[in-house]
Amino acid sequence: MRALVTGGAGFLGSYLCERLLEEGAEVVCMDSFLTGGPRNVEHLMERPGFRLVESDLTGFVHVPDRLDLVLHFASAASPADYLRYPIETLRVGSVGTLHALGLAREKGARFVLASTSEVYGDPLEHPQKETYWGNVNPVGPRSVYDEAKRFAESLTTAYRHARGTDTGIVRIFNTYGPRMRPFDGRAIPTFIRQSLTGEPITITGDGSQTRSICYVEDTVSGILAMARSDFAGPVNIGNPDEVTMLELATLIRDLTGSSSEITFVDRPADDPKVRRPDTTLAAERLGWRALVPAEEGLRRTIEWFRAELGALELLERAI
Ligand SMILES: NC(=O)c1ccc[n+]([C@@H]2O[C@H](COP(=O)([O-])OP(=O)(O)OC[C@H]3O[C@@H](n4cnc5c(N)ncnc54)[C@H](O)[C@@H]3O)[C@@H](O)[C@H]2O)c1
Numbered sequence: 001m002r003a004l005v006t007g008g009a010g011f012l013g014s015y016l017c018e019r020l021l022e023e024g025a026e027v028v029c030m031d032s033f034l035t036g037g038p039r040n041v042e043h044l045m046e047r048p049g050f051r052l053v054e055s056d057l058t059g060f061v062h063v064p065d066r067l068d069l070v071l072h073f074a075s076a077a078s079p080a081d082y083l084r085y086p087i088e089t090l091r092v093g094s095v096g097t098l099h100a101l102g103l104a105r106e107k108g109a110r111f112v113l114a115s116t117s118e119v120y121g122d123p124l125e126h127p128q129k130e131t132y133w134g135n136v137n138p139v140g141p142r143s144v145y146d147e148a149k150r151f152a153e154s155l156t157t158a159y160r161h162a163r164g165t166d167t168g169i170v171r172i173f174n175t176y177g178p179r180m181r182p183f184d185g186r187a188i189p190t191f192i193r194q195s196l197t198g199e200p201i202t203i204t205g206d207g208s209q210t211r212s213i214c215y216v217e218d219t220v221s222g223i224l225a226m227a228r229s230d231f232a233g234p235v236n237i238g239n240p241d242e243v244t245m246l247e248l249a250t251l252i253r254d255l256t257g258s259s260s261e262i263t264f265v266d267r268p269a270d271d272p273k274v275r276r277p278d279t280t281l282a283a284e285r286l287g288w289r290a291l292v293p294a295e296e297g298l299r300r301t302i303e304w305f306r307a308e309l310g311a312l313e314l315l316e317r318a319i
Helices: 011-022 038-044 079-084 086-107 143-163 187-197 216-228 245-256 280-286 294-318
Strands: 002-006 026-031 050-054 069-072 110-116 167-172 201-204 210-212 235-237 242-244 262-265
Touching: 002 011, 002 086, 011 026, 011 038, 011 216, 026 038, 038 050, 069 086, 069 216, 079 086, 079 143, 086 110, 086 143, 110 143, 110 216, 143 167, 167 216, 187 201, 187 245, 187 294, 201 245, 210 245, 216 235, 216 280, 235 280, 242 245, 245 262, 245 294
Parallel strands: 002 026, 002 069, 026 050, 069 110, 110 167, 167 235, 201 262
Antiparallel strands: 210 242
């Protein structure tokens, strides 16, 4: 098995590279380092069969030799990142996906698109099933991400029907774990960082909006189950345990033993009110479901952040 992981030096991509190598695959990790970096895969550099290539997927892309699998994960993913890089996000979702699909077709490889629960927008159906078409504002600030992913799903489906490419689409729900950047703006890294440094915890809105959070090891198992299948999807990959933002902040504060106060700030435009996957399809077609409870996953993530923030502090003192 020889696999290409686009966005392989990002949070999810780095775990995919790691797991594929453990399973005996050769891995080409392609990344422009826009929001990820070599540090996420530095522990893989000496492993036989691993290659890191710095390349922007929206430019000319070439991968020599055969490929059996293309996992297309390149894209800014945190709201802070895609609002900072709106055009880049639309380009990688459109032109980048076209290039990744072209490569998969040329090599006769299976192609798996990292889509997102954000294709459901601010959902009017709850929990969200794959049959739901979503409620997305095409000109809202989040549209650069949501619509890029919706276009990518459409393009992937067209390649399957018009070009005969073996494709699969996973709609990934909020995933967390070690290697998230403390300042990436997503709720879990923000709450953990604020709790560990004693800063006030900033909840957007009144904290009643919900998310369903999935530990990274579970998400990666679901994605690889999809990669091994010949199922087109789309299929939801997420943990159906739903929590409000206020519950999540309180849980993180308790697990870190912090005394940070909880404060409320403005909620961003078009922020979804609820989010929970219906994972029946993943269970039926892939035999997959999330296994790691939130408390356990958060404990592991907090330990990693403790070390990471400690190292950052030492660095700051040294400068
Ligand atoms: N983490 C989640 O909760 C989540 C949820 C739903 C979907 N996803 C999807 O999974 C994928 C990875 O998300 P993540 O959380 O690991 O984000 P991330 O920002 O950590 O990783 C994305 C990677 O893509 C790279 N990249 C961006 N544009 C590129 C380009 N033009 N060419 C090559 N590389 C490029 C970045 O440098 C980065 O390393 C994304 O496609 C995202 O939409 C993630």
